[in-house]
Amino acid sequence: MPDPTPETTDSETTGTVSTGTVTDASPIVAEPIRPGVPKVDPILIADGVVRHFGGNVAVDVAHVEVPRGKITALIGPNGAGKTTFFNLLTGFDKPNSGAWTFQGHSLAGVPPHKVARRGMVRTFQLTKSLGLLSVLENMRLGATKQLGERFIPSLMPFLWSAQEKAITEKAMELLARFKLDAKADDYAASLSGGQRKLLEMARALMSDPTLVMLDEPMAGVNPALTQSLLGHILNLKREGMTVLFVEHDMHMVQTIADWVIVMAEGKVVAEGYPREVMGDPAVIDAYLGAHHDTDLGTLTGQLAVAEEVGVSGDLIEQIEGEIEAEPNLAAEPANESAVELEEEEAPGGASVDEPEEGEK
Ligand SMILES: Nc1ncnc2c1ncn2[C@@H]1O[C@H](COP(=O)(O)OP(=O)(O)OP(=O)(O)O)[C@@H](O)[C@H]1O
Ligand SMILES: [Mg+2]
Numbered sequence: 001m002p003d004p005t006p007e008t009t010d011s012e013t014t015g016t017v018s019t020g021t022v023t024d025a026s027p028i029v030a031e032p033i034r035p036g037v038p039k040v041d042p043i044l045i046a047d048g049v050v051r052h053f054g055g056n057v058a059v060d061v062a063h064v065e066v067p068r069g070k071i072t073a074l075i076g077p078n079g080a081g082k083t084t085f086f087n088l089l090t091g092f093d094k095p096n097s098g099a100w101t102f103q104g105h106s107l108a109g110v111p112p113h114k115v116a117r118r119g120m121v122r123t124f125q126l127t128k129s130l131g132l133l134s135v136l137e138n139m140r141l142g143a144t145k146q147l148g149e150r151f152i153p154s155l156m157p158f159l160w161s162a163q164e165k166a167i168t169e170k171a172m173e174l175l176a177r178f179k180l181d182a183k184a185d186d187y188a189a190s191l192s193g194g195q196r197k198l199l200e201m202a203r204a205l206m207s208d209p210t211l212v213m214l215d216e217p218m219a220g221v222n223p224a225l226t227q228s229l230l231g232h233i234l235n236l237k238r239e240g241m242t243v244l245f246v247e248h249d250m251h252m253v254q255t256i257a258d259w260v261i262v263m264a265e266g267k268v269v270a271e272g273y274p275r276e277v278m279g280d281p282a283v284i285d286a287y288l289g290a291h292h293d294t295d296l297g298t299l300t301g302q303l304a305v306a307e308e309v310g311v312s313g314d315l316i317e318q319i320e321g322e323i324e325a326e327p328n329l330a331a332e333p334a335n336e337s338a339v340e341l342e343e344e345e346a347p348g349g350a351s352v353d354e355p356e357e358g359e360k
Contacts (some may be wrong), residue, residue, distance in 0.1 A: 028089035028259050033276070035268045036063035043068035043211055043242050044089070044120075049098030051266075066211070071233065071243040073253040073274070077150055081247045085123055085263070086215050090122045091115045092257070119143045119210035123200040123217060123244070131189030135180060137297040138188050138199060139171035142206030150268040171206060178202045194225035201232060212236055215247040218252055230256055244282045247345065250278060256343065 029037050042065035051059040059081040074082050087093035089100060091112040099108050102120050110118070117218055121142075130138055164231050176183040178198045191199060204212055216232070218226050233256055236243050247253055253260060253274060260277040268282045277283055292313065306320040 006308055026069070028070060028273075033272045035271055039065040039067040041068045043065060044100065044102050044244075046089065046100035047098060049085070049088055049100060050086055051081075051093065051095045057266050059088060061085060061098070061263075061268055064261060064268050064271075066242065066244055066261075067259055068242050069237065069240065070258040071237050071245070071256055072259045072261060073257035073264060074246045074247070074261050075250075075253060076246060076269075077101055079261040081266040083215055084331050086122055086213055090120060090213065104139035116207050116209070119208070119212070120210040121157065121207055121211070122202040123197075123204055123215060125215040131187060133188060134185050135185040135188050135191065135199060136168070136171055136176065138168055139175060139203050141205035143167045144207040157158070160353075161308065167206075174202045174205055179228075194229075195223035197221055197229065198225070198232070201229070205236075210239060211242045211244065214243065215346070216246050216248070218249060218274065220246060226252070254278060272339075 006293055029042055030040050044066040046062075046064050047060055049059055049061045050057070055291075074085070084093065088095045088098070088109070091107070091110050091114070093108075099106060102118060103108065105118070107115055107118070107120070107339075115121075130141070133141075172181060172184065178201065180195060180198060180202065181303055183195070188196065188199060197220075201212075201214065201217065203209055214233070217229055221229060230252065233243055235246065237258075245257075257274050260274050261268055261270060262277060262283055262343075264353075269276055270280065
């Protein structure tokens with residue numbers, strides 16, 4: 001299993017980037033790394049969460065903790081139970097048994113809209129945007145605590161209309177950030193698969209979440225837009241949010257994750273820093289298959305993505321500072337694989353998306 005005190009080199013051990021309540025320099029664990037290892041500052045803690053479908057045990061998580069203010073990747077083979085676990089944690093499905101807390105408060109039995117109000121939002125493996133509503137209307141649905149939906153405040157239209165205006169302004173700001181503002185009045189159905197993924201992420205941010213859970217945000221998205229999605233996910237962390245995302249592409253995981261949790265057959269079978277987890281032959285052989293061997297380097301990968309997306313100069317300087325502060329990393333080769341990928345598969349930087357896989 002991975003060494004509990006990795007000599008790497010990613011943002012866990014260097015840098016002074018402030019991300020809300022924690023910094024990138026803050027350690028994730030203080031104990032030997034093992035499945036279920038306690039986190040120094042967990043935001044989400046799950047215990048004994050079990051979900052059967054008939055005789056099939058889809059989820060059987062004994063104990064897992066998600067670190068606050070970090071980007072955690074949840075990986076594992078098809079059918080490992082990742083989506084089902086997301087569904088359970090966010091109230092879209094009910095477990096046979098188990099308990100979990102978010103920010104110290106139990107969420108078991110709490111319905112999805114209340115989970116969102118408490119600051120935990122998720123996106124879906126297959127996008128759930130409502131095609132016959134406009135992009136802006138989809139965004140407005142993401143706002144929680146809408147006064148106009150409640151009886152007493154709805155009798156006071158001045159309150160209601162002020163809030164409507166604020167919600168619309170916020171939606172337009174977010175759409176601009178995701179480069180969807182020009183499409184605000186278009187039907188969501190007219191968006192490409194990748195744009196719908198962006199819309200889902202933007203909509204999730206309407207509720208000012210603390211924890212953002214993304215189920216395969218990159219699936220079916222063309223490589224040019226993938227870089228943009230990665231940049232947006234990095235930005236969530238920089239703004240102080242915690243991210244938990246499911247992803248099959250190990251390059252993506254290496255590029256942006258601070259921590260990796262591996263699920264197989266419903267259980268958490270491994271976790272650790274990306275380099276250690278992806279370098280563990282037992283994990284690779286059993287669960288990840290062949291596409292694991294290119295180490296992009298977390299920080300160098302982040303830099304490439306940040307520059308690509310054109311995030312603020314401050315952020316790029318912060319990442320560069322982190323790389324300089326770490327001599328081993330500064331010597332690493334640049335993130336060539338990601339660039340190659342883009343050049344090969346997206347000639348001319350076209351932003352047309354590949355068709356999405358079938359609904360699930
Ligand atoms: N509603 C359901 N009814 C019956 N079985 C289900 C249901 N949802 C999921 N399962 C089963 O539970 C197991 C876990 O599925 P899940 O979709 O959570 O896996 P996953 O890790 O998200 O896989 P993928 O990487 O393919 O998205 C699978 O065996 C799946 O067939
Ligand atoms: Mg899934």
